Amino acid sequence: MFIGRITGSIVSTHKVDSMVGQTLFVVEPLRVDEKNKDSLKSTGRTFIVVDTVGAGVGEVVLCVQGSSARYTEETKKLPIDAAIIGIVDEVTVHNAQVYDKDGEE
Amino acid sequence: MFIGRITGSIVSTHKVDSMVGQTLFVVEPLRVDEKNKDSLKSTGRTFIVVDTVGAGVGEVVLCVQGSSARYTEETKKLPIDAAIIGIVDEVTVHNAQVYDKDGEE
Amino acid sequence: MFIGRITGSIVSTHKVDSMVGQTLFVVEPLRVDEKNKDSLKSTGRTFIVVDTVGAGVGEVVLCVQGSSARYTEETKKLPIDAAIIGIVDEVTVHNAQVYDKDGEE
Amino acid sequence: MFIGRITGSIVSTHKVDSMVGQTLFVVEPLRVDEKNKDSLKSTGRTFIVVDTVGAGVGEVVLCVQGSSARYTEETKKLPIDAAIIGIVDEVTVHNAQVYDKDGEE
Amino acid sequence: MFIGRITGSIVSTHKVDSMVGQTLFVVEPLRVDEKNKDSLKSTGRTFIVVDTVGAGVGEVVLCVQGSSARYTEETKKLPIDAAIIGIVDEVTVHNAQVYDKDGEE
Numbered sequence: 001m002f003i004g005r006i007t008g009s010i011v012s013t014h015k016v017d018s019m020v021g022q023t024l025f026v027v028e029p030l031r032v033d034e035k036n037k038d039s040l041k042s043t044g045r046t047f048i049v050v051d052t053v054g055a056g057v058g059e060v061v062l063c064v065q066g067s068s069a070r071y072t073e074e075t076k077k078l079p080i081d082a083a084i085i086g087i088v089d090e091v092t093v094h095n096a097q098v099y100d101k102d103g104e105e
Numbered sequence: 106m107f108i109g110r111i112t113g114s115i116v117s118t119h120k121v122d123s124m125v126g127q128t129l130f131v132v133e134p135l136r137v138d139e140k141n142k143d144s145l146k147s148t149g150r151t152f153i154v155v156d157t158v159g160a161g162v163g164e165v166v167l168c169v170q171g172s173s174a175r176y177t178e179e180t181k182k183l184p185i186d187a188a189i190i191g192i193v194d195e196v197t198v199h200n201a202q203v204y205d206k207d208g209e210e
Numbered sequence: 211m212f213i214g215r216i217t218g219s220i221v222s223t224h225k226v227d228s229m230v231g232q233t234l235f236v237v238e239p240l241r242v243d244e245k246n247k248d249s250l251k252s253t254g255r256t257f258i259v260v261d262t263v264g265a266g267v268g269e270v271v272l273c274v275q276g277s278s279a280r281y282t283e284e285t286k287k288l289p290i291d292a293a294i295i296g297i298v299d300e301v302t303v304h305n306a307q308v309y310d311k312d313g314e315e
Numbered sequence: 316m317f318i319g320r321i322t323g324s325i326v327s328t329h330k331v332d333s334m335v336g337q338t339l340f341v342v343e344p345l346r347v348d349e350k351n352k353d354s355l356k357s358t359g360r361t362f363i364v365v366d367t368v369g370a371g372v373g374e375v376v377l378c379v380q381g382s383s384a385r386y387t388e389e390t391k392k393l394p395i396d397a398a399i400i401g402i403v404d405e406v407t408v409h410n411a412q413v414y415d416k417d418g419e420e
Numbered sequence: 421m422f423i424g425r426i427t428g429s430i431v432s433t434h435k436v437d438s439m440v441g442q443t444l445f446v447v448e449p450l451r452v453d454e455k456n457k458d459s460l461k462s463t464g465r466t467f468i469v470v471d472t473v474g475a476g477v478g479e480v481v482l483c484v485q486g487s488s489a490r491y492t493e494e495t496k497k498l499p500i501d502a503a504i505i506g507i508v509d510e511v512t513v514h515n516a517q518v519y520d521k522d523g524e525e
Contacts, residue, residue, distance in 0.1 A: 001339075001363040001397055003325060007137065008198035010108060012167050014158055015191030016177050024106075024167070026198050028137060031361035032322065032343060043360075045148075046136035048106040048167060053329055062327050062339070062363060064394045067172045067277075067382045067487075071394035072331050079169045079176035079190050082106055085394050086330030093323035093341050112242065113303035115213060117272050119263055120296030121282050129211075129272070131303050133242060150253075151241035153211040153272060172277045172382075172487075184274045184281035184295050187211055217452065218513035220423060222482050224473055225506030226492050234421075234482070236513050238452060255463075256451035258421040258482060277382075277487045289484045289491035289505050292421055316444075316468040316502055318430060346466035347427065347448060358465075368434055377432050377444070377468060379499045382487045386499035387436050400499050401435030408428035408446050 001064050003040075003088055004029040006057050010048060018078055023051040025084065027063060038096035049082040050075060060099055062086035106169050108145075108193055109134040111162050115153060123183055128156040130189065132168060143201030154187040155180060165204055167191035211274050213250075213298055214239040216267050220258060228288055233261040235294065237273060248306030259292040260285060270309055272296035316379050318355075318403055319344040321372050325363060333393055338366040340399065342378060353411030364397040365390060375414055377401035421484050423460075423508055424449040426477050430468060438498055443471040445504065447483060458516030469502040470495060480519055482506035 008026035012019075027049045030040040047063070052074045055061050061084045069083040070076050091099035113131035117124075132154045135145040152168070157179045160166050166189045174188040175181050196204035218236035222229075237259045240250040257273070262284045265271050271294045279293040280286050301309035323341035327334075342364045345355040362378070367389045370376050376399045384398040385391050406414035428446035432439075447469045450460040467483070472494045475481050481504045489503040490496050511519035 001395060002361070003363055008196065008200075008203075010167065010193055010197075011195040012191035012193050014194075015167065016157060018177070019190055026137065026196065031359070032341065034357065034359050042139065044136070044139050046107070048108055052331060062325065062330065064396050066396045068385065068394050068396045070173065070176070071385070071392070072333070075394075077176070079173050079180075079188065080106060081169050081171045081173045083394065085334055086327035088325055088327050089329075090326040091323065091341065092325075095323075098323075113301065113305075113308075115272065115298055115302075116300040117296035117298050119299075120272065121262060123282070124295055131242065131301065147244065149241070149244050151212070153213055155211075175278065175281070182281065184278050184285075184293065185211060186274050186276045186278045218511065218515075218518075220482065220508055220512075221510040222506035222508050224509075225482065226472060228492070229505055236452065236511065252454065254451070254454050256422070258423055280488065280491070287491065289488050289495075289503065290421060291484050291486045291488045316500060317466070318468055346464070347446065349462065349464050367436060377430065377435065379501050381501045383490065383499050383501045386490070386497070387438070390499075398499065400439055401432035403430055403432050404434075405431040406428065406446065407430075410428075413428075 001062055002029045003060055003062055003091065005060050006055060008057060016079060025049050025051055027061065032093050037094045038098050040091065040098050047082050049084050050080050051084045053084055053087060055084050055087050060088040062088055106167055107134045108165055108167055108196065110165050111160060113162060121184060130154050130156055132166065137198050142199045143203050145196065145203050152187050154189050155185050156189045158189055158192060160189050160192050165193040167193055211272055212239045213270055213272055213301065215270050216265060218267060226289060235259050235261055237271065242303050247304045248308050250301065250308050257292050259294050260290050261294045263294055263297060265294050265297050270298040272298055316377055317344045318375055318377055318406065320375050321370060323372060331394060340364050340366055342376065347408050352409045353413050355406065355413050362397050364399050365395050366399045368399055368402060370399050370402050375403040377403055421482055422449045423480055423482055425480050426475060428477060436499060445469050445471055447481065452513050457514045458518050460511065460518050467502050469504050470500050471504045473504055473507060475504050475507050480508040482508055
């Protein structure tokens, strides 16, 4: 899986029927910064991800890709390859807290 | 999933039977521009994608990859790993509208 | 899916039984050249792909990856993650014909 | 599969029910250093991986990706695309031991 | 699929039960050298791959990835995403033999 920040959303009114009603977020994945080991940085990639936990723009989320994105009740019949399965509270790397949801609010 | 612009198409008359009649578009994926956060730019990659929603060249579309590309009525038996599942009307990133279908027309 | 040029082949006599008799081509994927928008260029990657349509070295072909490579009669039981599913006649991008099989012969 | 070092963990209290109780480690994949052939180096990527063998931060682990991450008793119903399936004791490359768990302790 | 050279192996005594007894090789994938078209070069990546054909360190092998790695008798129940399915005898690219197993011995 990957963690990423929800930075926006897309609107698609003309889509396959099964996707009607799904929230489609723009998620920019994060990775550990090789230089500054105790911080996260964007990977530069952009994914469109279906939300299954009621997340919101600005939040850091846990995303699953591939066929496993269909392994939740809400997504099991959907033509999707990426889903949000959790809202991230905290990330600790190299004994340092590199992300803290409460700290950001 | 990813969003991308349909920039062309391919013709393949000699192909597996199940693919006869399928529209095969050239799609160039888009991502958020790290420098100019409120615009989209091409990733430099090129995918061939089957259309399931009647999209057209020039449009920005929502694409799904992998086994999930087979999770629509039209594609469930096809040997495909990428399908268009929606036409994108609008993309909002970092509180800015970075794409607006009507604005382009 | 991706399009690529068959640039060679491999021989493997000591292999899993189910793969006996399969043609194994070397395929170099192609993408739209960002600078010179109406031409194709190699991505620099190299795939080994099973042929299902009787293609030949030098031809540009349509390839599918992942589990979908098993979604043809010939490949459904094979341990493969890439298959040729069509021979490409023509590629049009940005209103320009960037590949024409007949033009090359 | 890939080998990587567990460098931290994430906390996600608001997540899909099936993920409750799962340990979510931050794993940084390792690869053979092209220049210094007998050492491993980070690939620069960051994965979030579910643990199935009781590994701990600092250990080098064997990880599987994709649908196969669901092929263990603990993970078969989970929406995950990466799982730890082993703790690595030793890595030998080009006849040199490039990692030795006991040597690090 | 990809071809790669087995350059080493890993030892993991503490692993999921189903993986006990599996040989875990370090494989460095090869690709056609864009500059010197009739030679192969390492991609710089490193995979851990289960062997199903009795290959050995130093050999160039044919590897399959993803769910298809489970499509052999030996691997169908294993949590793996990469398997060796053949030992490569010969690779011909751009009408030149770029690898010959016998030539190396």
